[in-house]
Amino acid sequence: MFDELHEECGVFGCYHIPDAASMTYYGLHSLQHRGQEASGIAAEHDGEITVLKGRGLTVDVFRKPELASLEGVNAIGHVRYSTAGGAEAANIQPIVSHSSRLGDVAVAHNGQIVNEKELRRELEEKGAIFQGTSDSEVILHLIRMEEGTLEERVKKAAARLEGAFAVLVEGEGKLFAFRDTHGLRPLSTARFQDGWMVSSETCAFEVMGIYDSETVPAGGFCTFEDGILRRSSYREADAPRVCAMEYIYFARPDSVIEDVNVHKFRKETGRILATGDDVQADVVIGVPDSSLSAAIGYSEASGLPFETGLVKNRYVGRTFIQPTQEMRDRGVRMKLSPVKEAVEGKSVIMIDDSIVRGTTSRRIVRLLREAGAREIHVRIASPVLKLPCFYGVDISTKEELIGHRMTVEEIREYLEADSLRFMTPEQLRFAAGTAGLCTACFDGSYCTDLYSYSEVLSN
Numbered sequence: 001m002f003d004e005l006h007e008e009c010g011v012f013g014c015y016h017i018p019d020a021a022s023m024t025y026y027g028l029h030s031l032q033h034r035g036q037e038a039s040g041i042a043a044e045h046d047g048e049i050t051v052l053k054g055r056g057l058t059v060d061v062f063r064k065p066e067l068a069s070l071e072g073v074n075a076i077g078h079v080r081y082s083t084a085g086g087a088e089a090a091n092i093q094p095i096v097s098h099s100s101r102l103g104d105v106a107v108a109h110n111g112q113i114v115n116e117k118e119l120r121r122e123l124e125e126k127g128a129i130f131q132g133t134s135d136s137e138v139i140l141h142l143i144r145m146e147e148g149t150l151e152e153r154v155k156k157a158a159a160r161l162e163g164a165f166a167v168l169v170e171g172e173g174k175l176f177a178f179r180d181t182h183g184l185r186p187l188s189t190a191r192f193q194d195g196w197m198v199s200s201e202t203c204a205f206e207v208m209g210i211y212d213s214e215t216v217p218a219g220g221f222c223t224f225e226d227g228i229l230r231r232s233s234y235r236e237a238d239a240p241r242v243c244a245m246e247y248i249y250f251a252r253p254d255s256v257i258e259d260v261n262v263h264k265f266r267k268e269t270g271r272i273l274a275t276g277d278d279v280q281a282d283v284v285i286g287v288p289d290s291s292l293s294a295a296i297g298y299s300e301a302s303g304l305p306f307e308t309g310l311v312k313n314r315y316v317g318r319t320f321i322q323p324t325q326e327m328r329d330r331g332v333r334m335k336l337s338p339v340k341e342a343v344e345g346k347s348v349i350m351i352d353d354s355i356v357r358g359t360t361s362r363r364i365v366r367l368l369r370e371a372g373a374r375e376i377h378v379r380i381a382s383p384v385l386k387l388p389c390f391y392g393v394d395i396s397t398k399e400e401l402i403g404h405r406m407t408v409e410e411i412r413e414y415l416e417a418d419s420l421r422f423m424t425p426e427q428l429r430f431a432a433g434t435a436g437l438c439t440a441c442f443d444g445s446y447c448t449d450l451y452s453y454s455e456v457l458s459n
């Protein structure tokens, strides 16, 4: 069970770049918002892969001398929030295999393989011995079991996978990157000096001063070999379906996915929410950080002033020890505080990006009332979340979702808000412009066969 909505994973790779491990470290740091559970880097030098990984944030897992021990011009890295398989050490990525016959190979994966159980059974029958329980390990075993050159084996392995995946593979001095046929998870490449970088999000390139990048298309396959990048495909692309939650919540506003900037998308959702909203209000506030862009969009379209109504303590991380009951009773809130001057006596439009269990919105409505807000109108910059995700986001059962159990009016009552509105899936697709979206957790339109996971839906 999750407490709130959690990020998923991020992958970053360097090919033909001096001190690749250190550059990967900086890349992972920019992707930290996608996973705070564990972090790892695998660097290759003369065909040998050395991996360093551990639980926690990238800055806590790596120290300078350790990074220096990761030699080589190629490296891949991963920040993890587990979705399949537990948080145990064996599941931390990159996952590496050493073999005298096939050499060293490392894999880093963001997403979730929906036919994992079927593949695992088949691989075990053929003699594969798994180190852990993560779905990502299946990719490594498939590569080992296939025949041909490393590139051919990686391509054949990719073609066996169903679900959501942005994957990096390293071995034999080469790097491979591929993306699922719907493009559910983002992945981009960029030129850097004499080499290349690959990243889940383009924000990681920009911190390196790179502003030109290219999306790996759905079903696309990149081979970095002999100092060059060759683009091909391992399977025909399906209709593009980028995870809508990437735009709504996960990705950083400065990232661009499928040519659509995340901040721009969020502003558009705010604008759509404001259109036709006839509520009488004085100010618009957003829940920092992920809904600030939507709140700005709402403010611009409605002509109502945007205010800093809430301040976030950025140092409350996942490992933060929950306050004692006594502190809770005294009203100590560790994560968000209202700005009384901004909301007192006012009718407030409060924008958040999503409601999962309703905990956050309910808490904020109360905080704003205590701070003297006269009316609170909650506007959510996404549709009602009703169904689980099997593509790499930890919404695993529908019972966890307030939107599955209650009508919008019942949710409004639970939140103690004066009014509540969501977007429709159609409006969300409109906000995405040219990018095709997955909206399955809102409307059930899963774009792949769900294999054993379909049981979760029928229960």
Ligand SMILES: O=P(O)(O)OC[C@H]1O[C@H](OP(=O)(O)OP(=O)(O)O)[C@H](O)[C@@H]1O
Residues within 6 Å of the ligand: 003, 004, 005, 006, 249, 287, 288, 289, 290, 352, 353, 354, 355, 356, 357, 358, 359, 360, 361
């Ligand atoms: O309905 P709930 O179960 O409370 O979940 C919804 C909240 O979870 C996310 O925020 P979160 O606090 O996880 O992180 P953030 O600070 O990055 O927005 C999201 O932005 C919503 O605010």
Ligand SMILES: NC(=O)CC[C@H](N)C(=O)O
Residues within 6 Å of the ligand: 007, 008, 009, 010, 080, 081, 082, 083, 084, 085, 091, 093, 109, 110, 111, 112, 113, 134, 135, 136, 392, 393
């Ligand atoms: N959130 C993710 O993308 C996780 C990747 C993979 N399924 C894991 O659990 O390690």
Ligand code: SF4
Residues within 6 Å of the ligand: 184, 242, 243, 244, 245, 246, 388, 389, 390, 391, 392, 393, 438, 439, 440, 441, 442
């Ligand atoms: S089901 Fe929802 S969270 Fe999962 S990939 Fe689709 S849009 Fe994203």
Ligand SMILES: [Mg+2]
Residues within 6 Å of the ligand: 287, 288, 289, 290, 352, 353, 360
């Ligand atoms: Mg939030």
